[in-house]
Amino acid sequence: MSAEGRKRLVAALAILLAIAAVALSLVIKPGPTREILVITGSTTVLPVVEECARECMKLNPNADIRVSGGGTGVGIANLIDGICDIAMASREPGPEEIARANETGVNLVLHRIAIDAICVIVHPVVEETLGEPLELKLEDLREIFTGERRYWNQVDPRLPPEPIIVFVREPGSGTRGTFEELILREGDECIGYEKHGNPALRDAVAATKWSIGYVGLGFVNEGVRVVWIYNEELGEYAEPSKESARSGIYPLTRYLYLVTDGVPPEGSLARDFIEFVLSPEGQRIVEEVGYISITERAED
Amino acid sequence: MRNRGIPGRAILAMSALSTLAVLATFGYVCYLLSTGASALKPKFLLSSILEGGILEPIVGTLYLFAGATAIVAPVGTLAAVYAIEYSPRGKLSRLLDGALNNLAGVPSVVFGLFGFTLFCKILGLGVCLLSGWLTLACMMLPFMVRSVEEVLKMVPESVREASLALGATKWQTIRHVVLPAAAPGVMTGIVLSMARVAGETAAILFTACFYTMKGLPTSPLDPVLTLSYYLYVLVMYKPGYLDPSEVFALALVLFALTIALTSAAFAIRAYYRRRWARWT
């Protein structure tokens, strides 16, 4: 074969290979047709749902459950746009989201699946300098996160005059929404560096000295230290933990939800999945991840 | 005009230093990524992301740019053929030239917005492989067309004239004479555009990618994971999911893939540039 012919052949082969790869992907279908369930949303709820999905797929080999994070806002937006079947949420939908859902004819149904405590976390250097965990009131939190108080010595005189580096979650985050609802007053705005997702925020706090942030209870690890929050009624500071959240001593608690468009019909994969999460097996996973199980199920 | 020693040596020193700095940067990046070589075990490369491997991203990357290439190669080649063979001074060709120049400069995130609007939303494809193919094909167009144009221009006019003098039609000339000679250019275009998009993240971030839970895409309407997207997800959203050395290994695989494709493209181009230089 001539040199030109050879090159032509190589070029043709390359293109053929590309087309073959594409064609193969259309042809190869492993096993029977699978039922697909798409779940997106809150990174707080994500670890629970990921593990539950894994278990569910073991029980039901025909199920293909696709899970993605992105934040509560993304989940609800996707649910409204029809991109996902179930949205994970760590807050209730806001007025704009409800309005948008009404516009597009989506009926948002919330399923409570767990109780979570929002932990305020700081870099270990804060606790080490104090020699004990940092204790804050809700009012202190408000002033720190709105930028009224900017230096650590304004928070506690034992701390040096270092600037407080505030990390917040991205817009739409359920954790952010709940946190701001609990500590901000009307018209306040949080100011800080936005991190997307619980893991990213926790790692930012762990890596940045003199920083403060907030994550779900299941995300606290040795790289950060939790802040004890003052409970007005009891008159004492509460350490965030499963027990204090369950008993209501810790003030920053919230529900975690799965949101669907209407109530999923009996026998559908969505229904089976939600029932699995609410079953003892699913609730065991909730506790394992670090949240608090919800024993009775409430729908609205 | 008589002082030559000191300014001359100063410029020499500075320019040599900066060249060395550039080379050293490249060397440092290579070295840094090679720290991930220890994690490059077959288990890592072949197991699913659910088990801490990177199989889906590797296969997904291949699927993604194979499909995109399959779309852009014929379209780009034909557009180049039109511009050079059929209508070298035509209005459409000049418009094409300008359009391609501008297209090459469009930021990748704007391609993502465009792809999302046109393919995901208006055409209703949703976030899937096909949307990614189409979006990436649009991104690759300028590189594809330019590469083919370059080699088409190199084919001496005498060759075409000889063919036409022997009685072949224009299309026969193109098909049997010019295109076979241009095959290396097509190859270069394909490989160069592949190199360009193998590492592309922004354009496919919201048009094709989704953190899939199980397995590979089975049809073009499924979403896909790529190496670049997975690296982005790991750094931004899931720090700590994989060991640091494993994340470096992922970056290393992506880096090696891009380097291999780019080097292949340059090698092909250098080869036929030398070859055609002998004809003129």
Next chain:
Amino acid sequence: MLEAVGMAEGSSKSLDGIELVAALCAAGSIAVLGLIIAFVVAEGAPALASGILTLENRWEPEYDRYGLYTLLASSIAVAVGALAISVPAGISSAVFVVEVLPPKLRDFVKVPIELLGAIPSVVYGFVGYKVIVPTISSAFGIYYGQTALAASLVLAVMTVPTILSLSSEVLASVPLEYREASLALGATKWQTIRHVVLPTATPGVLASILLAFGRAIGETIAVVMVAGCPQQLSGPIWNLLQPVYPMTAAIVMGMGEAEIGSLHYHALFAIGGILLAFSFAVNAAASLISRKASIRLRL
């Protein structure tokens, strides 16, 4: 080639058909650009019309604040910072490669340089996040290392190959006669470079700088991983040690959360429009300059 000899005459019908298809491909390619502009403008226009976009220093979609100053200033600061490093480095390296190195070494050195430009941006972002950010943090004693400086450094490394390859092409294309004439008049090699070659190459070099600027403004993934993304700039625009929020990062961060059709969504497209405008302006300026340059060289 001689295969053509045995060819029967084809009908003119197939000729028209193929030409039509090829023309359609060409037209389609042009249409892609048109469609991009159309969509970006169409989806971004509602944001402009509703007046939510302001020029204040607050980009907080959460609270419906869409102040463009934060994004624009961040993009420009980061791009200018990147060019401040890559332009001198790129040009002087180009001078070295073209004027000093023997041709064999030249080809050898060009390889790592071109490869440097081919590395995916996500890898650069990753390296920046792992290496540059902690280095800045410890070197400057600031706690949050994700700053404009980090983004500028990463972009500098990414744009150096652009400037280097384009500048060396331009330098190499300065006609031999110019150099020989200068040397014949008694100038040294370096004087020739400084007073003859560089001035002649200036338009082309300027064009390459413009293109590098365009690339720096349009870079997305690498900056979003190292720039910090605050809601407002806490210091003046030239303070490179503050976290910044370039336009491209805002789009990527916002797209997931913005519902289709919401104000946030339209605002992001408006930003895309600004980016498009930047890239077209840069392209137009660069081709204007290079056209003038080739006219100059042809005398």
